[in-house]
Every structure is written in C-alpha cells, then in structure tokens.
Amino acid sequence: MNVKGMNILVTGGASGMGRAFVLALAKDGANVAFCDVNDAGIAETTAMAAEFGTKVVGFKANVADEAEVVALVKNAADALSSGGAGGLNGLVNNAGIFRDGLIVKVDKETGAVIKFPLSKWNDVLGVDLTGPFLLTREFAAQVIERKPGPAVVVNISSIARYGNRGQGNYSAAKAGLVADTRVWSLELAPYGIRTGAIAPGFVDTPILAGMKPEAFEAMVKPVPLKRVGTPGEIYAGVKFILECDYFTGRCIDIDGGLNV
Numbered sequence: 034m035n036v037k038g039m040n041i042l043v044t045g046g047a048s049g050m051g052r053a054f055v056l057a058l059a060k061d062g063a064n065v066a067f068c069d070v071n072d073a074g075i076a077e078t079t080a081m082a083a084e085f086g087t088k089v090v091g092f093k094a095n096v097a098d099e100a101e102v103v104a105l106v107k108n109a110a111d112a113l114s115s116g117g118a119g120g121l122n123g124l125v126n127n128a129g130i131f132r133d134g135l136i137v138k139v140d141k142e143t144g145a146v147i148k149f150p151l152s153k154w155n156d157v158l159g160v161d162l163t164g165p166f167l168l169t170r171e172f173a174a175q176v177i178e179r180k181p182g183p184a185v186v187v188n189i190s191s192i193a194r195y196g197n198r199g200q201g202n203y204s205a206a207k208a209g210l211v212a213d214t215r216v217w218s219l220e221l222a223p224y225g226i227r228t229g230a231i232a233p234g235f236v237d238t239p240i241l242a243g244m245k246p247e248a249f250e251a252m253v254k255p256v257p258l259k260r261v262g263t264p265g266e267i268y269a270g271v272k273f274i275l276e277c278d279y280f281t282g283r284c285i286d287i288d289g290g291l292n293v
C-alpha cells in the first residue's frame with residue numbers, strides 16, 4: 034500500500050503530532066479527515082494543509098463519546114469519498130491526554146493520605162483507550178460495509194506502556210492499546226485490516242514547551258541519543274506501518290533507545 038491516494042482519518046489533528054501527521058500525509062498525497070475538540074486548532078490545521086492540494090477535512094469530535102465517534106467515522110468516510118463508493122482505508126488513533134499523579138501520597142504537613150481521583154483515572158482511560166476502541170470498531174465496520182479495499186489502523190501508544198511512576202492511568206491506557214493492537218490484528222485480519230502501534234519516547238510537541246530547563250535536561254539524560262524526537266521522526270514510523278503490507282499486530286518503540 035502507498036499512502037498516496039489513501040483516505041485516512043487522524044484523531045487529535047489540531048496540535049502536536051496529530052497536526053504533523055495530517056500535514057505530512059497530505060504532502061505525501063493522502064486525503065485526510067481529522068478530528069479534535071479544539072475549534073481554533075482544527076481551523077489552523079485545515080488552513081496549513083491547503084497548500085498540498087489533497088482533500089483535508091477537519092471535524093469537531095470527542096473520541097471518548099460513542100455517538101460523536103459513530104457520526105465522525107460516517108461523515109469522514111462520506112467527505113473523503115464524496116458520498117460515493119469506497120470510504121476510509123486508514124485510521125491513526127493519535128488523540129491523547131494525561132492527568133498525572135501518584136496512586137496515594139501523604140501530605141507532608143498534615144500527614145493526611147491523598148488518594149488519586151477516580152475522575153482523572155476515567156478521563157485518561159476514556160480518551161486514550163476507549164477512544165481508540167470506538168474509532169477502530171467504527172472504522173472496521175465501515176471497511177466491511179463500504180469495501181474500500183485493504184485497510185490499516187495505527188495506534189499511538191507511548192513508552193509509558195512499560196510503566197511510569199506517576200502515570201498509572203496513562204501507562205495502563207497505553208499498554209492496553211498495545212495489547213488491543215494485537216487483539217485487533219487477530220480479529221480484523223480476515224477483513225483485510227492490519228493494525229500496528231508506535232510507542233514514542235519524548236517528542237517535541239506543545240506538551241514539552243512549558244517544561245523547566247532542568248526538568249528537560251533530566252528527561253533527556255537517559256536517552257542514548259541525548260535529545261527528544263521530532264514529530265517527523267514519529268511520522269516515519271506511522272508511514273511505515275501504513276505502507277508495509279506484511280506488518281500487523283506489533284508495536285514499534287521510537288524513543289532514541291531510552292532504557293525503560
């Protein structure tokens with residue numbers, strides 16, 4: 034498969050890596066639909082993609098909301114196939130959030146035990162794991178119904194999948210996403226759908242912009258390549274999974290060799 038001419042849906046396309054994927058895919062000749070919850074960012078990405086000459090359509094949708102995802106996949110497939118035959122043959126599950134904290138901690142002054150809030154656990158699981166489940170389910174259903182030909186799903190996990198202190202919710206979601214990459218590769222292969230995952234290490238996106246220099250230095254120290262990655266370097270992995278017809282059910286860590 035070649036990304037040129039593919040119809041690909043990217044989640045979280047208004048910022049960071051998602052925006053980089055939308056622009057790089059459009060530059061490489063794909064038609065791209067993307068979603069986000071950030072109106073201004075959706076408009077910016079759409080304007081930035083105009084120079085590439087392929088179809089790029091932005092939708093406002095929350096990946097954790099079932100009804101919104103059902104509508105999104107239908108509308109994206111219609112938009113990229115002009116309502117005619119065919120539909121989406123690529124999906125990049127990129128949207129993600131984190132809400133960090135320890136499972137319990139003790140207040141130094143009062144000695145009180147502070148418990149990690151269930152709401153923050155549920156928020157992260159909702160966006161980072163339930164989101165890709167809903168998207169992949171709807172994507173697979175439309176592949177079976179609309180028959181766009183061979184299709185592929187790329188899940189954006191994280192190196193936190195190995196377990197990261199202070200990220201119980203995020204680590205669980207990102208590890209679960211790799212487990213389901215395997216599950217979906219087994220369940221969806223009979224329909225011509227491959228699924229792969231990328232687990233990035235530290236990547237230069239707006240998430241890192243607010244970091245203090247000393248925190249940034251400490252983060253980069255254990256990385257053998259002594260720097261963070263670029264969204265373009267992560268896109269290289271996404272493109273590989275989209276294009277390699279013999280790749281399914283596996284996760285590629287792109288992390289500068291970080292020892293986890």
Ligand SMILES: NC(=O)c1ccc[n+]([C@@H]2O[C@H](COP(=O)([O-])OP(=O)(O)OC[C@H]3O[C@@H](n4cnc5c(N)ncnc54)[C@H](O)[C@@H]3O)[C@@H](O)[C@H]2O)c1
Pocket residue numbers: 044045046047048049050051068069070071074094095096097127128129130160189190191192232233234235236237238239240
């Ligand atoms: N930046 C890193 O160092 C890094 C490392 C490993 C993995 N990741 C993963 O890569 C992905 C992209 O991260 P990023 O650094 O570009 O982050 P980012 O915050 O720049 O972009 C994430 C985008 O997802 C959107 N989003 C959030 N919740 C959403 C929802 N419910 N529905 C739809 N869109 C939603 C945000 O509005 C934003 O535009 C995430 O899944 C993240 O966990 C990032």
